[in-house]
Amino acid sequence: MSFTHKHILGIEQLAKEDIKLILDTADAFKEVNSREIKKVPTLRGKTIINAFFEASTRTRLSFEIAGKRLSADTVNISGSTSSVVKGETLEDTAKNIEAMSPDIIVIRHGHSGSPHYLAERVGCSVINAGDGTHEHPSQALLDLMTMREHKGSIEGLEVAIVGDIAHSRVVRSNIYALSKMGARVRLCGPGTMLPIGIERLGNVEVCTDMREAIKDADVVMMLRIQMERQSNIMIPSLREYARFYGLNPTNLLLAKPDAIVMHPGPMNRGVEISSVVADGVQNVILDQVENGVAVRMALLYLVSGVESMQTK
Amino acid sequence: MAKILIKGGRVISPAQKLDDICDVLIEKGKITAIGKKLDSKGTEVIDASGKVVTPGLVDIHVHLRDPGLEYKEDIASGTLSAVTGGFTAVACMPNTDPVNDSQTVTSYILKKAADEGHCRVFPIASITKGLDGESLTEMGELRALGVYAVSDDGKPVSNPQLMRRAMEYAKPFGLTITSHAEDLDLVGSGVMNEGPVSTELGLKGIPWVSEDSATAREVMLAEFTGAHLHVAHVSTKGSIDIVRQAKKRGVNVTCEAAPHHFTLTDDAVRGYNTNAKMNPPLRSEEDREAVRQGIADGTVDAIATDHAPHHIDEKNVEFSIAMNGIVGLETALPLTLKLVEEGVIDLPKAVALLTCGPAESLGLPVGQLEVGGAADITVIDPNLEWTVEAQKLASKSKNTPFDGWQMKGAAVCTIVAGKIAYKRG
Ligand SMILES: [Zn+2]
Numbered sequence: 251m252s253f254t255h256k257h258i259l260g261i262e263q264l265a266k267e268d269i270k271l272i273l274d275t276a277d278a279f280k281e282v283n284s285r286e287i288k289k290v291p292t293l294r295g296k297t298i299i300n301a302f303f304e305a306s307t308r309t310r311l312s313f314e315i316a317g318k319r320l321s322a323d324t325v326n327i328s329g330s331t332s333s334v335v336k337g338e339t340l341e342d343t344a345k346n347i348e349a350m351s352p353d354i355i356v357i358r359h360g361h362s363g364s365p366h367y368l369a370e371r372v373g374c375s376v377i378n379a380g381d382g383t384h385e386h387p388s389q390a391l392l393d394l395m396t397m398r399e400h401k402g403s404i405e406g407l408e409v410a411i412v413g414d415i416a417h418s419r420v421v422r423s424n425i426y427a428l429s430k431m432g433a434r435v436r437l438c439g440p441g442t443m444l445p446i447g448i449e450r451l452g453n454v455e456v457c458t459d460m461r462e463a464i465k466d467a468d469v470v471m472m473l474r475i476q477m478e479r480q481s482n483i484m485i486p487s488l489r490e491y492a493r494f495y496g497l498n499p500t501n502l503l504l505a506k507p508d509a510i511v512m513h514p515g516p517m518n519r520g521v522e523i524s525s526v527v528a529d530g531v532q533n534v535i536l537d538q539v540e541n542g543v544a545v546r547m548a549l550l551y552l553v554s555g556v557e558s559m560q561t562k
Numbered sequence: 563m564a565k566i567l568i569k570g571g572r573v574i575s576p577a578q579k580l581d582d583i584c585d586v587l588i589e590k591g592k593i594t595a596i597g598k599k600l601d602s603k604g605t606e607v608i609d610a611s612g613k614v615v616t617p618g619l620v621d622i623h624v625h626l627r628d629p630g631l632e633y634k635e636d637i638a639s640g641t642l643s644a645v646t647g648g649f650t651a652v653a654c655m656p657n658t659d660p661v662n663d664s665q666t667v668t669s670y671i672l673k674k675a676a677d678e679g680h681c682r683v684f685p686i687a688s689i690t691k692g693l694d695g696e697s698l699t700e701m702g703e704l705r706a707l708g709v710y711a712v713s714d715d716g717k718p719v720s721n722p723q724l725m726r727r728a729m730e731y732a733k734p735f736g737l738t739i740t741s742h743a744e745d746l747d748l749v750g751s752g753v754m755n756e757g758p759v760s761t762e763l764g765l766k767g768i769p770w771v772s773e774d775s776a777t778a779r780e781v782m783l784a785e786f787t788g789a790h791l792h793v794a795h796v797s798t799k800g801s802i803d804i805v806r807q808a809k810k811r812g813v814n815v816t817c818e819a820a821p822h823h824f825t826l827t828d829d830a831v832r833g834y835n836t837n838a839k840m841n842p843p844l845r846s847e848e849d850r851e852a853v854r855q856g857i858a859d860g861t862v863d864a865i866a867t868d869h870a871p872h873h874i875d876e877k878n879v880e881f882s883i884a885m886n887g888i889v890g891l892e893t894a895l896p897l898t899l900k901l902v903e904e905g906v907i908d909l910p911k912a913v914a915l916l917t918c919g920p921a922e923s924l925g926l927p928v929g930q931l932e933v934g935g936a937a938d939i940t941v942i943d944p945n946l947e948w949t950v951e952a953q954k955l956a957s958k959s960k961n962t963p964f965d966g967w968q969m970k971g972a973a974v975c976t977i978v979a980g981k982i983a984y985k986r987g
């Protein structure tokens with residue numbers, strides 16, 4: 251089958267077949283990443299602009315490596331060096347980027363909907379690398395790739411996601427992706443962090459007790475608690491948060507014995523995840539990071555419209 | 563000044579309990595006769611057969627942006643937009659630059675409206691100086707200048723003690739307090755209605771309780787002080803309910819609803835449409851239905867647009883940082899007539915909600931159609947079909963969520979003080 255999407259704005263717009271194709275393509279690219287010379291000529295002559303208007307280290311790095319391994323020319327604009335801080339509008343930024351004729355813009359932005367805004371105003375492909383509290387499609391895809399590697403299939407999996415659901419773009423993208431692929435999602439977090447109607451986004455159950463959420467789960471995904479974002483009216487203390495919403499060796503026993511533990515990073519050890527669990531045998535956190543590069547290679551390749559992967 | 567005869571229309575004036583096919587004669591700015599088969603000799607005849615003739619429409623909630631924000635709108639363009647939409651009188655909010663908190667600014671608006679305006683303009687002054695929420699404006703003097711209502715619209719008075727004193731002080735002057743009822747602490751940094759759509763779009767929500775709790779406070783303070791409270795742009799089920807119950811208790815309260823709130827829901831925000839961003843925000847279907855119910859059962863006294871022009875540069879940005887508000891003067895009439903089409907209200911009720919209802923809410927001396935009264939008249943073709951084209955609006959600003967909408971019904975002739983201020987065609 252062929253990939254018909256020019257942009258990757260969110261998982262919401264993707265069909266099950268699209269997701270499957272992305273994951274299969276990522277599997278093929280993953281092999282490239284294990285070679286001595288980790289480079290294929292797939293996107294030679296293509297220009298990718300990584301426009302990161304919000305601080306991010308790992309996602310930007312992952313996209314940059316993905317682009318370079320595909321032989322594309324990658325250029326980074328970051329929040330601190332871009333003209334955004336000088337008060338330029340996103341529209342003018344879009345026009346300026348457009349004038350440099352890139353083939354793909356990868357955008358990370360603090361405002362939900364910014365990639366959609368950009369896609370309406372530029373001629374090239376736009377990939378959303380995280381917009382506000384809306385979506386983070388490449389993260390969900392690398393999560394699914396990791397689950398599929400460890401569990402064989404996504405269908406029928408019970409996936410618990412615990413933490414600040416309200417402010418998480420990772421959650422929204424994962425709900426869409428997992429629901430489309432036939433998994434069930436259980437969400438848990440403090441009452442202040444469970445947004446109205448989240449269960450309507452997919453095959454979702456909201457649990458008020460973390461133990462209920464992780465019981466017999468195949469996957470336990472912990473979300474980073476954004477320390478800088480929390481004022482003391484969202485949660486009383488990190489200490490209490492860790493007690494009721496943190497993953498530790500005891501409550502992890504409630505999950506299936508072969509359950510995997512995931513985290514989109516960066517982790518707050520001792521808050522949402524204890525170090526014992528973070529470094530334990532069930533954690534697949536570094537697999538997620540590794541798969542991130544392969545998934546992003548797949549996305550860049552698929553939106554580019556290039557005929558062949560040229561991995562030989 | 564020529565005599566004008568409006569001939570053969572269905573004349574509806576709810577204040578006069580008038581609903582009949584007849585003629586209306588206008589001389590020297592006044593209505594001199596209403597009756598069957600009036601003599602047309604020596605008059606300019608407006609053929610109103612098949613049309614509806616009403617008192618000039620009244621909008622008690624507009625932002626004319628003048629003084630200070632003329633790049634969005636000014637008194638000339640805003641009142642032109644008004645007469646194009648069938649309005650012969652508007653009450654303009656004080657959040658200009660400088661704020662209308664003084665006799666100077668009020669006089670400026672009145673003078674400019676007299677010189678350049680296309681319709682009547684009633685300035686609403688602020689409750690507090692500079693909208694600072696701290697000290698009262700000189701309401702007595704403002705009233706003497708022709709101010710009928712005071713409001714800190716857009717920057718609601720948060721201090722209940724101050725609101726109490728404002729009501730107590732305004733009451734003996736016969737001033738209405740128009741409240742934009744909103745608890746800003748509960749609004750936080752919200753940018754759209756809080757609900758499943760805000761969750762889906764990842765946008766910060768404005769919960770209904772931020773409006774309901776503030777409406778409840780205002781109603782209780784009005785009950786306590788006996789002052790006349792007018793609640794602006796009621797958008798939630800709870801607020802409608804609070805006003806309904808208060809009226810039953812005999813509280814001196816009126817309220818208005820905006821066309822966008824009884825027409826659209828927060829669904830319209832999907833796609834991050836900044837022209838669907840306003841305050842109060844578009845709410846849920848349940849809220850929209852409750853507002854319509856309130857209109858039907860008389861809880862809502864007036865339809866008011868909250869006409870809020872913004873420059874394209876203030877809307878062509880990411881949703882979270884776009885300005886709140888939409889223009890409404892040129893789409894209010896057909897959207898109200900849609901309520902008639904949909905069986906929510908009948909035509910005389912629709913006319914009341916756009917004429918005597920709003921006039922009485924602020925105590926404005928307009929909204930009537932009677933012999934001896936000022937000839938402010940709107941001739942409406944209720945069957946005229948047309949398409950909204952944002953770029954062709956008379957307002958300086960084009961921020962409407964109704965661009966491209968098929969509308970039915972429009973003002974074909976707007977007469978202000980006996981002069982034809984607008985003629986469609
Ligand atoms: Zn307001």
